[in-house]
Amino acid sequence: MLDKRYQVFVISSGLDLQHERVALFQALMNIGFFPWGLEQRTPQSNAIARRQIEECDYVILLLGAEYGELSVAGVSYMHLEYIYAVAKQKPVIVFIDLKSATAEQLSCDIQNYRKIQDFIVQLKHENAHVIYFKDVKDLEQLVRFNMMKMLEYFPSEGWVRPKREQQLQDEIQRLKTELLQAKTEIGIVRYSKSHQQDPLLASKNLWNTCFTFEYKMHAYLDGNFKEIYSKRQIEFSELLVLLSETFIRPASEEHFAQTINHFLNETALSDAREQIPRAHAVSRAQINLNDLQVLKQQFQSIGWIVPIAKDDRQRVLWKIAENGLIALQYCQETSKVSNQINQK
Template identity: 50%
Template sequence: MIDKRYQIFISTSGADMQPERMILSQTLVGMGFFSWGLEQRTPLSTAFARRQIDDCDYVIILLGSQYGEQSVSGVGYMHLEYIYAVTKQKPIIVFMHEDPASRDPALHDQKPELKEKFSEFRKLLQQEVDQVFTYRTLRDLEMAVRLNMTQMLERYPTTGWVRPQNAQKLHDEIDRLKAKINQLEQDLGTREIDPFLTLPKVAMNEAFGFEYRVHAYQDGNFKELKIQKTLTWSQLLAVLGSTFLNPTPEEYFSKRMNEYLNEIGLADARIEMPRAHAVARAQINIRALHNIKMQMRQNEWISPAGRDDRQRMLWKLTQKGHNLLESHLLSDNRVSL
């Protein structure tokens, strides 16, 4: 067995979580993990935190009873780190206090607007993150970490870090996995029963509803909105198609959709905030994004195109998808199956 170590980025609200952070870090070190994170946040530290998240294997959100220090935009640094981790598709695990109201009053936000932001952020994590665990005492936290971090390695395996003396074993494992990937891709291309066939094909003018979140700014204030959006499949193909004219990493599905939602989100935001003057940080619901990818694959508008040198899955527009983009079908909403 290869001796691996994993890098964990820890995000907390700040000094109020120092005892919990210490227990978490000590427990992780004892389990063989490397823990990272920033306790003091400034606008200049944001870029450094993002580089740490880029390099880490897992992200832990440790939530007590405070929203934490805010950036100039009014969004907490912990909240921003969570959003960035989601966009980078990092495996996320949350440890939150079971009953924040029972904590010492000195550990709570004093301003009503911060209390509201904390409550909304806590609900957001409970809704969006699959791995959320609660604790009451420091001992509870230690036991939750020991149990669930081990399970995270099984559910979301990553490359990790390997000691230099084990490098040859790692190269052998990589070669074995590459051969397995090639064989699976060949099998996928030849099998008669494709798992995507469980999805019914859609018409170009058929509507698809999904949810996205966006930061809206009005009268100097900031608010995160949850917006229900409906687009036809012709519109979705028009948005995504040009991104995949050449083989492109799968992560560009979310990148392009979020760029598009930032472009058009102001009109959606003004339904709830009529005087909104700007929007930013649009984020499509992860499950909706997955459905879009699978449906476009089922309709034969995109197809897998191998992997790049970083072993990222590549996707490319098919000839059928290319023809639809160049035709009038996308503009007149005629049906094409």
């Protein structure tokens, strides 16, 4: 049993896998998770689902043979909840019923079959944690094993029992001590920087290298759009310049994706035309979440943009660090010199 409790939002169609859903909830509660989800969907319940997704630690998608009730946009509420969870960068794990996912089970409704198959393709492309189960017992075992892995891969604060108040006080005191030590070390590092080593040397191997990532977008042709996938290579120095405008002041983690996606929306048309030569516009560009996570880790490890605190909604706030400002200044000076040379 876990010392902490974690809130899990469970997404399903609400139309099938009733026994599996009950078993999933029971398995989660047995290992210390609080499961939550909606079975009946309406436009009004969509707002409730979004609020619960924002507050949860993890998201589970339980997928069977049903695509689910459709919203006015023609997309199921189940699909919309998944899209919102991805947009909020929630760790998502997908469990798919192996029997229900076969063509024999789905072929009775060809439209439902096509939608569910397209959804599965999207899930496999966007999510590394897609798992098939054979029956209820198999699902229970997979949930217990993989949720422990999710805690390891995507640590979350969760909920702490009130009886551990003294332990919390001890933890707070320990963190205060570490903070004091960190401030002392920062002073030493600043002295070393001014007397011995240029901090740019620590990031020189990363500076001119390219970061390769996948992203998806809507490409428009003759009034219709098609969702396509593409790859982009951008130098880390260019990414630093791009993100520095956002993180010059503390900003929540979701601004990484928002800033890059906005940049892609403005520049992705040439990528789209490699696949659709007559495309005239693009929209809804979205960087692959796994690649985004790697990018954030790189920026944090090199000390360019780092987490500094949490806001009143317990969201992690990031800000450009001293090393990032030094690197940014170096980039601007290098660009200025290059322009002067070109003018001559």
